[in-house]
Amino acid sequence: MSTSIAITPSSRAFISDNMAGASPQIVQAVADAAAGQVLPYGNDPFTDSARRRLSEIFERDVDVFPVSTGSAANGLSLAALTPPWGSVLSHPDSHINHDECGAPEFFTNGAKLVGVPGPDSKIDPEELQAVVRRRAGDVHSVQPSAVSISQATESGSVYTLEEIRCLSAIAKDAGLRVHMDGARFANALDHLGASPAEMTWKAGIDVLSFGATKNGAMTADAIVSFDPALATELAFRAKRAGQLASKMRFHAAQIDAYLTDCLWLHNARQANAMATRLGDGLKAIPGTGLLATPQANIVFCRLPQQVAEGLLAEGYAFYHDRWEPGIVRFVTAFSHSADDIDQFLDAVRRHTR
Numbered sequence: 001m002s003t004s005i006a007i008t009p010s011s012r013a014f015i016s017d018n019m020a021g022a023s024p025q026i027v028q029a030v031a032d033a034a035a036g037q038v039l040p041y042g043n044d045p046f047t048d049s050a051r052r053r054l055s056e057i058f059e060r061d062v063d064v065f066p067v068s069t070g071s072a073a074n075g076l077s078l079a080a081l082t083p084p085w086g087s088v089l090s091h092p093d094s095h096i097n098h099d100e101c102g103a104p105e106f107f108t109n110g111a112k113l114v115g116v117p118g119p120d121s122k123i124d125p126e127e128l129q130a131v132v133r134r135r136a137g138d139v140h141s142v143q144p145s146a147v148s149i150s151q152a153t154e155s156g157s158v159y160t161l162e163e164i165r166c167l168s169a170i171a172k173d174a175g176l177r178v179h180m181d182g183a184r185f186a187n188a189l190d191h192l193g194a195s196p197a198e199m200t201w202k203a204g205i206d207v208l209s210f211g212a213t214k215n216g217a218m219t220a221d222a223i224v225s226f227d228p229a230l231a232t233e234l235a236f237r238a239k240r241a242g243q244l245a246s247k248m249r250f251h252a253a254q255i256d257a258y259l260t261d262c263l264w265l266h267n268a269r270q271a272n273a274m275a276t277r278l279g280d281g282l283k284a285i286p287g288t289g290l291l292a293t294p295q296a297n298i299v300f301c302r303l304p305q306q307v308a309e310g311l312l313a314e315g316y317a318f319y320h321d322r323w324e325p326g327i328v329r330f331v332t333a334f335s336h337s338a339d340d341i342d343q344f345l346d347a348v349r350r351h352t353r
Contacts, residue, residue, distance in 0.1 A: 023217075025260070061228075065243070085143060156292070208225075302326050
């Protein structure tokens with residue numbers, strides 16, 4: 001779906017956390033990285049520092065591949081886990097299934113995406129158990145090869161640690177690898193109050209798409225691999241896909257600054273808190289109805305058509321009628337303030353009256 005919108009004040013932008021700018025610390029880090037000369041293609045101190053920081057927060061040595069988009073991170077990660085005749089099991093609502101224009105199939109050279117349903121956009125363990133060995137060994141069928149879970153999900157729900165461990169155990173028992181799409185990784189982590197290690201490799205995750213762009217970075221995400229055996233293939237795949245930037249220092253400087261002084265967690269905490277404030281406010285307004293209590297920074301609710309139209313006419317930006325009539329989605333970002341949320345709620349009350 002293509003949406004053309006003029007530049008919107010940050011206080012009125014709720015379409016996506018991609019609408020937010022970048023944290024000043026990250027902008028400054030990119031400016032600082034522009035000085036002097038360093039070796040290209042990731043052989044620079046900025047990339048080394050980003051790798052060290054990621055190894056520290058995940059409590060083990062990890063292989064890190066900075067990339068320019070989350071779709072590249074997902075596609076390359078899945079390509080390293082799935083042969084062309086394999087299948088990737090994910091929820092039908094997942095970003096890889098819904099919003100990546102066939103990128104996973106492209107990067108894997110033809111592997112098939114297979115939807116595994118479940119409530120709240122989360123894979124149901126019993127449904128997964130039913131498909132992990134389906135037609136295994138049958139040369140006429142794609143072979144289940146990897147499971148991909150989104151954390152947080154596209155509807156804003158968050159897998160618990162026990163749910164991740166359960167799905168990973170089902171996958172591993174059937175010989176499948178596990179990928180996590182962490183476009184909103186920090187938001188999910190804040191909700192759970194868990195450690196990065198607990199939410200990933202300790203729970204059975206093999207490869208993580210580590211999101212930063214939605215949470216304060218400019219143009220950088222990363223593939224984080226917890227399996228050293230995948231490092232060589234991921235390196236070659238990243239190069240072949242045009243994701244080994246010659247001036248990698250600018251990607252790495254963003255990730256390094258993102259992780260410095262817990263900026264990433266501070267940003268996620270702010271975005272989540274604003275979603276909670278928004279959800280609580282909407283619940284108190286007659287005529288509106290939350291579809292679920294926000295767990296990350298996404299709020300789905302029902303709004304009367306005239307209210308939605310009035311808000312849009314005032315310059316507020318959000319997705320509406322994309323799922324079904326009357327359903328709207330608001331996404332809060334690190335840049336939203338309590339005043340922004342309160343002013344928006346005042347506008348909803350005004351139009352409701």
